[in-house]
Amino acid sequence: MLLRSSVLITSSINSNYYLIFHHRRRIFPLISPPFSAAVSKFPAVSRIDMNRGTSSFSSFAQSSPSGGRGRGHRRGSRGGGQGAVSGGTSNRIDALDRLLTRILRHMANELKLDMRSDGYVKVEDLLRLDLKSRANIPLRSHSIDEIREAVRIDSKQRLGLLEENGQLFIRANQGHSVEVVETESLLTPITSADDIPVCVHGTYKKFLDSILQSGLKRMSRLHVHFSSGLPSDNEVISGMRRDINLVIFLDVKKALEDGMKLYMSENNVILTEGFDGVVPPKYFEKILLWPSRQPVSFLI
Numbered sequence: 675m676l677l678r679s680s681v682l683i684t685s686s687i688n689s690n691y692y693l694i695f696h697h698r699r700r701i702f703p704l705i706s707p708p709f710s711a712a713v714s715k716f717p718a719v720s721r722i723d724m725n726r727g728t729s730s731f732s733s734f735a736q737s738s739p740s741g742g743r744g745r746g747h748r749r750g751s752r753g754g755g756q757g758a759v760s761g762g763t764s765n766r767i768d769a770l771d772r773l774l775t776r777i778l779r780h781m782a783n784e785l786k787l788d789m790r791s792d793g794y795v796k797v798e799d800l801l802r803l804d805l806k807s808r809a810n811i812p813l814r815s816h817s818i819d820e821i822r823e824a825v826r827i828d829s830k831q832r833l834g835l836l837e838e839n840g841q842l843f844i845r846a847n848q849g850h851s852v853e854v855v856e857t858e859s860l861l862t863p864i865t866s867a868d869d870i871p872v873c874v875h876g877t878y879k880k881f882l883d884s885i886l887q888s889g890l891k892r893m894s895r896l897h898v899h900f901s902s903g904l905p906s907d908n909e910v911i912s913g914m915r916r917d918i919n920l921v922i923f924l925d926v927k928k929a930l931e932d933g934m935k936l937y938m939s940e941n942n943v944i945l946t947e948g949f950d951g952v953v954p955p956k957y958f959e960k961i962l963l964w965p966s967r968q969p970v971s972f973l974i
Contacts, residue, residue: 886955
């Protein structure tokens with residue numbers, strides 16, 4: 675079973691590594707190697723290789739103000755936990771979060787960022803970019819602390835931080851369209867249907883006929899996205915827009931048996947390349963209208 679709120683200790687880790695345990699939105703570092711520890715099957719744990727080298731690169735470009743969010747998606751109420759920011763500071767940080775997400779998901783090639791295969795780039799490289807957020811604040815004027823705060827208050831945990839050899843890196847946890855990112859480096863493979871009892875794609879009724887004819891397509895992104903819970907479940911972090919009115923359940927067991935590769939992101943989004951970028955309708959277990967939960971009959 676996938677663990678979200680705790681870390682299960684199962685195996686030893688080489689002393690060349692530190693572990694950062696992610697418990698919801700908090701990060702707990704273990705900073706006294708050597709040690710033996712264990713990790714859960716899915717990435718509630720990030721591993722830092724203390725011997726890995728890095729390089730630096732910077733670039734300059736203009737950015738779209740869309741921030742990479744879905745239409746109509748507002749996040750003014752997010753980040754309501756301890757230490758949440760408010761007012762003008764909140765708007766500044768929220769706009770920064772949106773800009774960072776867009777850059778890290780879609781703009782690395784355009785901006786000639788030195789992005790690793792696991793999606794990480796140096797924070798110092800980002801802070802050299804000649805871009806402005808939708809709040810009209812230059813990216814260069816933000817501090818590393820503000821970047822940390824943007825990551826912390828993102829209720830869907832779209833961004834992740836990594837400290838390596840004294841250098842701070844940042845990445846988008848999922849949602850990429852840039853091909854420099856390698857699936858196996860970014861995500862954790864799912865090998866059993868028992869690990870994800872719920873795997874659901876949220877969409878809109880107006881697209882149903884097309885989906886039943888052609889399947890779910892990854893479009894311009896690297897993966898088709900699924901959520902590990904329904905919109906009403908508190909466990910849902912990301913992978914689905916809030917205004918969807920149709921949910922499609924994936925038959926995970928059948929998909930895995932037929933060779934479809936499924937993965938879990940660090941923020942618990944289920945992703946797949948499908949077959950040639952498409953999840954065929956024969957892998958749909960059921961379809962419901964949302965939020966009425968009324969079943970939708972369909973033939974494949």
